[in-house]
Amino acid sequence: MSAILLAGATVITVASHRPRDERVDILVVDGTIAEIGRDITAPATTEVVDLTGRIIAPGLVNAHLHTWQAALRFAGADWTLPEYLARMHGEVAHRYTPDDMRIGTASGATAQIDAGVTTIGDWCHNCLTHDHAVAAIEGLVESGIRAVFLHGTPHGVRDRPHDIAMFDRLMSGPIAAGPLLTGGLAIKGPQLSSATTAVADMTAARDRGVVVTMHQSNGIPGDAWDVVDRHRLWGPRVNIVHGTQIPTPLVRRLLDRGVTFTSTPENELGQGHRSDIVAEVVAAGGSPSLGTDGDMFVSGDVRIAARMALSRQRATEHEDARRDTGMIAHSTPTGTADALRWATIEGARALGLADTVGTVEVGKRADLVVIDATGVSMWPHHDPVAAALHAHSGAVEAVLVEGRWRKRDHALVGVDVADLQAQAWRSGSRLIDLVRADGLHRRVRRRVVQKVVNRRFSGPRET
Numbered sequence: 001m002s003a004i005l006l007a008g009a010t011v012i013t014v015a016s017h018r019p020r021d022e023r024v025d026i027l028v029v030d031g032t033i034a035e036i037g038r039d040i041t042a043p044a045t046t047e048v049v050d051l052t053g054r055i056i057a058p059g060l061v062n063a064h065l066h067t068w069q070a071a072l073r074f075a076g077a078d079w080t081l082p083e084y085l086a087r088m089h090g091e092v093a094h095r096y097t098p099d100d101m102r103i104g105t106a107s108g109a110t111a112q113i114d115a116g117v118t119t120i121g122d123w124c125h126n127c128l129t130h131d132h133a134v135a136a137i138e139g140l141v142e143s144g145i146r147a148v149f150l151h152g153t154p155h156g157v158r159d160r161p162h163d164i165a166m167f168d169r170l171m172s173g174p175i176a177a178g179p180l181l182t183g184g185l186a187i188k189g190p191q192l193s194s195a196t197t198a199v200a201d202m203t204a205a206r207d208r209g210v211v212v213t214m215h216q217s218n219g220i221p222g223d224a225w226d227v228v229d230r231h232r233l234w235g236p237r238v239n240i241v242h243g244t245q246i247p248t249p250l251v252r253r254l255l256d257r258g259v260t261f262t263s264t265p266e267n268e269l270g271q272g273h274r275s276d277i278v279a280e281v282v283a284a285g286g287s288p289s290l291g292t293d294g295d296m297f298v299s300g301d302v303r304i305a306a307r308m309a310l311s312r313q314r315a316t317e318h319e320d321a322r323r324d325t326g327m328i329a330h331s332t333p334t335g336t337a338d339a340l341r342w343a344t345i346e347g348a349r350a351l352g353l354a355d356t357v358g359t360v361e362v363g364k365r366a367d368l369v370v371i372d373a374t375g376v377s378m379w380p381h382h383d384p385v386a387a388a389l390h391a392h393s394g395a396v397e398a399v400l401v402e403g404r405w406r407k408r409d410h411a412l413v414g415v416d417v418a419d420l421q422a423q424a425w426r427s428g429s430r431l432i433d434l435v436r437a438d439g440l441h442r443r444v445r446r447r448v449v450q451k452v453v454n455r456r457f458s459g460p461r462e463t
């Protein structure tokens, strides 16, 4: 038996039945939260860790991340969505080797742990072969993160049902072998595939009881969405990423069915996905989960996504008040605790893990983040929840995943960071040369691919 007593910290449980924050200790036994309270009598062999002055919160959940792209960090920071699709998916993705997949995924997942994220929805839509998928899963295992490996197929392939045989092989093989892994399907969905394909894919997910997730932006949902509805395939294990052009009545209907929404506000706003859907989800009585989409564009810090979503939501509340009363809102109903909830338990819910992680509660797995709240940018503070939300990644002192230290005293544990960075540099350097290659052949091909992508985004002008 292994036992750790985390003592002296201020704890934010995010559990609805507990205070906003509290001074309690946490006993972790064999990876599970065994007790929360004061004066805990711990077994004699317990490792007691004094965390006075720190804040403990549930490990963050980044519900949507294309982790495999991390070795190309910031290469697309100035790209629009069509540029990203043409350059990354049109020119580079098919040149990934299995080892590129492993290295990118290990690098991206490790960076997530460093920032206090303990669970990711690893939206892996470059499973060119079975070996590519296996290598990406190896990268997750190397990092020590908890992940839902969301098996996806590359962009640009013709409309056909998901490669379920490959998915099943992964589920019974490397995913089953990884104690911190579960699997799900990352599909094109009714927005990007035919109704027949969407129904086949979502039926396959339902039959297997796994999460199925899809992108939606740039294009109003068409008939295929109704076909999925008629097959009764919208449900709690269905996740929509972005959802930025779904009409309000349909948002409400999907929420009624239990569908979850994941917003990635930073790149949604910056790349042309349109405004995020957070306000509509909240207005309908729902709660969004959050992601960062890709290290190619933004930092990968899900706290930034949470803060952006909160600000956007409050802007909507002020606008509503102005319209109704001529004044800004006297107070805003959405607070920092809501934003922290979106980045923890709501992410866990979207990934089908709400019973396992996302809050600090007895019986849940001990996925925890320890924030050093004593630094000059953190102390003094007068609201631990706001401090946890506004903390920068450097304030993440420690991270436990299933009760195992993955970061301690501000240093990652169990990973050779220099070696991982050297691998990522080698892989990223080869790939970035493909992104930036500029011969005649490249220029012609680039123009053709961009034209094809642009056609997808063209529609009537809006007034």
Ligand SMILES: [Zn+2]
Pocket: 064, 066, 123, 215, 241, 293
């Ligand atoms: Zn995405």
